[in-house]
Amino acid sequence: MSDLRELYQQVIMDHNKRPRNFREIEQANHLAHGNNPLCGDKLVVYVKLEGDVIEDVSFKGSGCAISMASASLMTEALKGKTIEEAQAIYEQVHKSMTGEETDRNLLGKLEVLSGVKEFPARVKCATLSWHTVHAAIDSDHDISISTE
Amino acid sequence: MSNLNINAIRADFPILHQEINGYPLVYLDNAATSQKPRQVIDAVSHYYLHDNANIHRGVHKLSQRSTDMYEAARGKVRQFLNANSDKEIIFTRGATEAINLVAQSFVRPKLQAGDEILISHLEHHANIVPWQILCEQTGAQLKVIPMTQSGELDLTDFDEMLTERTKILAIGQVSNALGTINPVKSMIAKAHAKDIPVLIDGAQAVPHMTVDVKDLDCDFYVFSGHKMFAPTGIGALYGREELLNAMPPYQGGGDMILSVSFEKTIYNELPAKFEAGTPHIAGVIGLGAAIDYMWQIGIDNIAAQEHHLLEIATRKIEALSGVTIIGTAPEKAAVISFMIEGVHPHDVGTIFDQQGVAIRTGHHCAQPVMEFYDIPATARASFAFYNSEEEIDALINAIQKTQELFA
Structure with a gap:
């Protein structure tokens, strides 16, 4: 059960129960739908870009605790960052989930997501929102992505 | 209570005796696939160790032995389903391929734009998508018998749904997502009164009950071996001989021909006409061994033990607060789909696994059922006769641990 506590840490449980930035952004200029068909996680990520700065980022949707908490933590981490900084953070998150060396300064609070590395079947729950925000920023129209 | 000695039976299933994450494995994902008894594993391994050769060709001893074993298994399937003749048993990769075969070889040639195919809201994707493909190919329409809140078929308008345009009724006998046992016999009778052929999935x-295709009076019956203690990749189609005879082949290739020239090919007789290419011989032999095993245990004993487990598990889950059973039909196979309040089924699956309890979480290849209940997924515990009452306690314990973690 110790791996479980590692996965379902207090921070994860808190963000699952009270997800931050769980709202629509009316003036969003980028958005994408993310779908994890196997387990039914579904979310929409809204981004308001000013130049290359993520002025605001939010999400709505439903899914397991890992996908919800990851999305919530992501919005907190990316708000106010440039696209380049966001990319660097995402790379660190991805490394932490696959058990690679990470830069703790860049990763910060997101380190709690690294618990999924012991649960390969759950990695895609944790990465869904990150893939979705990536797709949103890259595209200038509404786009749907799937983790399958 | 059943008459089965569970400990003796569990000794037949070597895979059950292992630890997962430091806990004894509690395998409650039998509706996805069942475990295989040593008798089936040994039959497959014996075949490869001693008898392997291609069938229906070759005059050598091994080929004759393989052919005899393959055809003997067909006889067992015929008897298992109480079909009239071995010619009515076609080996397929599983239920899915069998449904596709019937869709393309039986229904498609008769279909015109505007014709109807009748299925139900409870179907597995395998009994939805082949018909949708057929509708796209022909302009036919898919009609769906609705379901009720308890997870039963809503047959209020069933008579009206059987029209002169209905070219087939295709219905699951037991819902995989909820466990509901459907009243297929009376549905078949109603369809036949209007000359509508019926396929039963x-x-x-x-795996759970005696099936008698003559008593059901269905035209086609399909099943997969791997859910009834046989290997994966093998299943069977039962079809009435006169219907199968009139149908064009599904796939072309070796074994399904009598003679081939570039001008004309003459197809083989039943059942070979529908078994193109070298089949899954070892799988067929394993399926035969699985049927022998089920007969040895007794299908009535299997049904009684599973019913016993279903009753206990249902009662114990209902006694927990914050847990809802999805699918509460009075007639059910030993399947319990459930939701733990405030916990997504996917998290449930991971937390259970950490305690050695293997269940299925997700949409169970029945997304329309999930949409009906407006839920993304359920957690599903499904039992086989080798499950014990102690394993139900492990399930209940896992639910409580999950609730504690998410409290």
Whole structure:
């Protein structure tokens, strides 16, 4: 059960129960739908870009605790960052989930997501929102992505 | 209570005796696939160790032995389903391929734009998508018998749904997502009164109950071996001989021909006409061994033990607060789909696994059922006769641990 506590840490449980930035952004200029068909996680990520700065980022949707908490933590981490900084953070998150060396300064609070590395079947729950925000920023129209 | 000695039976299933994450494995994902008894594993391994050769060709001893074993298994399937003749048993990769075969070889040639195919809201994707493909190919329409809140078929308008345009009724005997046992016999009678042929998807029925295609009076019956203690990749189609005879082949290739020239090919007789290419011989032999095993245990004993487990598990889950059973039909196979309040089923699956309890979480290849209940997924515990009452306690314990973690 110790791996479980590692996965379902207090921070994860808190963000699952009270997800931050769980709202629509009316003036969003980028958005994408993310779908994890196997387990039914579904979310929409809204981004308001000013130049290359993520002025605001939010999400709505439903899914397991890992996908919800990851999305919530992501919005907190990316708000106010440039696209380049966001990319660097995402790379660190991805490394932490696959058990690679990470830069703790860049990763910060997101380190709690690294618990999924012991649960390969759950990695895609944790990465869904990150893939979705990536797709949103890259595209200038509404786009749907799937983790399958 | 059943008459089965569970400990003796569990000794037949070597895979059950292992630890997962430091806990004894509690395998409650039988509706996805069942475990295999040593008798089936040994039959497959014996075949490869001693008898392997291609069938229906070759005059050598091994080929004759393989052919005899393959055809003997067909006889067992015929007897298992109480079909009239071995010619009515076609080996397929599973229920899915069998449904596709019937869709393309039986229904498609008769279909015109505007014709109707009748299925139900409870179907597995395998009994939805082949018909949708057929509708796209022909302009036919898919009609769906609705379901009720308890997870039963809503047959209020069933008579009206059987029209002169209905070219087939295709219904699951047991719902994989909820466990509901459908009243297929009376539905078949009603369809036949209007000359509508009927296919029964028996994938979830054959592991749990005696099936008699003559008593049901269905035209086609399909099932997969792997859900009834046989290997994966093998299943069977039962079809009435006169219907199968009139149908064009599904796939072309070796074994399904009598003679081939570039001008004309003459197809083989039943059942070879529908078994193109070298089949899954070892799988067929394993399926035969699985049927022998089920007969040895007794299908009535299997049904009684599973019913016993279903009753206990249902009662114990209902006694927990914050847990809802999805699918509460009075007639059910040993399947319990449930939701733990405030916990997504996917998290449930991971937390259970950490305690050695293997269940299925997700949409169970029945997304329309999930949409009906407006839920993304459920957690599903499904039992086989080798499950014990102690394993139900492990399930209940896992639910409580999950609730504690998410409290």
